[in-house]
Amino acid sequence: MTPNLEGLLIRLHAGHETRSITASHTGRQLRTMWPDYDKGSLRAEQLKRRFSVTDLKRVARFDEGLRKLLETLGL
Numbered sequence: 001m002t003p004n005l006e007g008l009l010i011r012l013h014a015g016h017e018t019r020s021i022t023a024s025h026t027g028r029q030l031r032t033m034w035p036d037y038d039k040g041s042l043r044a045e046q047l048k049r050r051f052s053v054t055d056l057k058r059v060a061r062f063d064e065g066l067r068k069l070l071e072t073l074g075l
Contacts, residue, residue, distance in 0.1 A: 003065065006030050006039070011063070012055045018062050 006026035011017050013033055021029065030037050034050065053075060060067040 008059070008063075008066070009034070009037070011059050012051045014055070014058075017059050 004021070004023045004026060007019075007021045007023065010021055010026060010030050010033060011019055016033075027039065036046075056066065056070060057075070060070050
């Protein structure tokens with residue numbers, strides 16, 4: 001899938017900002033990092049509790065698409 005949203009969720013974890021992960025490997029790796037992650041029932045509230053705007057900005061330093069999105073949103 002493009003964009004690889006599960007890959008982004010992995011990169012939002014500190015220390016993983018520059019990882020390049022194929023979509024076929026993200027699910028298992030993400031569940032290792034985030035045991036409560038369930039693709040089918042992920043809610044905005046869970047994302048809000050898990051990640052901050054600071055996490056997004058940290059990853060955006062390495063991801064042009066995310067950086068442009070944050071700029072568009074005024075972040």
